[in-house]
Amino acid sequence: MLKKAFLKKLDEAVSQGLLTYQVDKPLSSCSTFRIGGPVSFAVYPNCEQGVIASLEAAEFAMMPLRVVGSGSNILFPDEGFEGAILFTRNLCRVSFEGTILRAGAGASLSALALEAAKKGLSGLEFAYGIPGSLGGGVYMNAGAYDHELAEVVVESRYYDRTYKGLGYFREDEHEFAYRNSVYKKQDDLIVLGVRMDLKEDDPLTIRARMDDYMERRRSKQPLEYPSAGSAFKRYPGYFTAKLIDEVGLKGTAVGDAAVSEKHAGFVINKGSATAAQVKELMAMIEERIYEKYGIHIEREIIYF
Ligand SMILES: Cc1cc2nc3c(=O)[nH]c(=O)nc-3n(C[C@H](O)[C@H](O)[C@H](O)COP(=O)(O)OP(=O)(O)OC[C@H]3O[C@@H](n4cnc5c(N)ncnc54)[C@H](O)[C@@H]3O)c2cc1C
Known part of the structure; x- marks a missing residue:
């Protein structure tokens, strides 16, 4: 592992505005469990080019690199991680076109549910209160209250670390099942962005469903x-x-x-x-x- 070479490549990418990074970041601060020792490099790409730059830097420097969203389904080790973690949180661009919602992998599920509700778009109510990112949610087909992301995701874009290129999954190609998807089976794929198809509904009715789910969470979960x-x-x-x-x-x-x-x-x-x-x-x-x-x-x- 060539730490100096990795840092040099990261600094180049920083100067191009592609990413930011932190050294020896305590993983306890990156997880909803509040557990975990330090990671040598926490890398935050600002865009897809930043993801690619991070991966190239890691490969060049033989630095192990893993991907994390919001860290809400992960137990990090007490000893931390000697390597780099790519956090997707800044890949959070969101756009609407009719009933179609496009968002980056780092977008927060709860924030997306709120945005969709404001636009009078239904389908993400169940995700309100799930403290994860869209990418992490698609990875494990997050769900609650008899609904899951599989119902709304129509396409996802990924970067393939093995073939070093972009690709798409559409509809059934996601192989969604209970807390499972094609991404869980192929760890060399990084979800970059997701396209969802939602349904029109009255914003107040949508919001009432979200508030009901949130109330159920608050009353039943610690x-x-x-x-x-x-x-x-x-x-x-x-x-x-x-x-x-x-x-x-x-x-x-x-x-x-x-x-x-x-x-x-x-x-x-x-x-x-x-x-x-x-x-x-x-x-x-x-x-x-x-x-x-x-x-x-x-x-x-x-x-x-
Ligand atoms: C209080 C609480 C309530 C919760 N309620 C629910 C619930 O109702 N339903 C539910 O399903 N889950 C729930 N969860 C669990 C968790 O929030 C979800 O599973 C969420 O989808 C995980 O997303 P994340 O971004 O935090 O993933 P992380 O924990 O960061 O990562 C999980 C896995 O996904 C992978 N991953 C993350 N992003 C990407 C990406 N862009 N590309 C490829 N792989 C990626 C990581 O490598 C890792 O293997 C809850 C958690 C908490 C703390």
């Missing part, structure tokens, strides 16, 4: 604590939170990592939880549920 959302995926035929409750783990803690008393499906950080503590608690949950019900529940949180 939003007062850092977390990465639901810790486990649904297991067909079961509510995972109910299973965790039934095996008696509600409130159980390993250090400051705890199963939420309010919603057993959430693992929360009660102050200074470490990734090691979260992993120990998650393993305990998986084991207890297997012992009692003979089923293997699958993590939704991604271990970086």
Whole structure:
């Protein structure tokens, strides 16, 4: 890994206005879990050219580079990451054309839902309150309240790190399924932008649906604590939170990592939880549920 060479390339890209970067950035400040040691380089491209410049710099300097959106579904390691993380947050251009909404991968799902509502466009209400980016949402087909991004995404544009070029997926090519998509299966693809087709509706009715979903989140989820959302995926035929409750783990803690008393499906950080503590608690949950019900529940949180 050639840190100096990487820095030189990054500085060139900065001088061209393509990106900004930070050195030794604590990952705890980049994750909704508030957990994680430092990353050597946090890179923030301002545009697609900035993404390409970051990738070229990393390849030139043999620097490992990973992509992160809002860090709301990730557990970063306590020791941090020796390499670069490309954060998409500045790729957030948004435009409307009739019922079509185009947005950059870094756009916030909640902000998009609000913008769409103002324009009288329905389809993203469920995403209001999901603290992720559009790219991260498409990666895992984010969803809530019986809706998911698959219903509105018609096209996405990506950069292919292997073939070093741009490409598109349309409609079914996304292979959307429950918390899954083609992007989850091909980690060399970076979502750059997404086209969605929404439906016209009355702005006040749309807003009322969003407020209802938000109220349900506030009343049921432990939003007062850092977390990465639901810790486990649904297991067909079961509510995972109910299973965790039934095996008696509600409130159980390993250090400051705890199963939420309010919603057993959430693992929360009660102050200074470490990734090691979260992993120990998650393993305990998986084991207890297997012992009692003979089923293997699958993590939704991604271990970086
Ligand atoms: C309080 C709370 C509530 C939540 N509620 C929900 C919910 O209702 N429904 C739901 O589905 N999720 C929910 N989540 C989880 C999370 O917010 C979503 O899954 C969200 O879509 C993740 O987006 P992100 O940008 O934060 O992704 P990140 O956590 O940054 O990344 C997740 C994965 O996506 C990849 N990725 C991110 N951006 C790109 C890109 N541009 N190209 C390629 N890969 C990319 C990353 O490499 C990583 O593997 C919740 C989380 C919290 C903390």
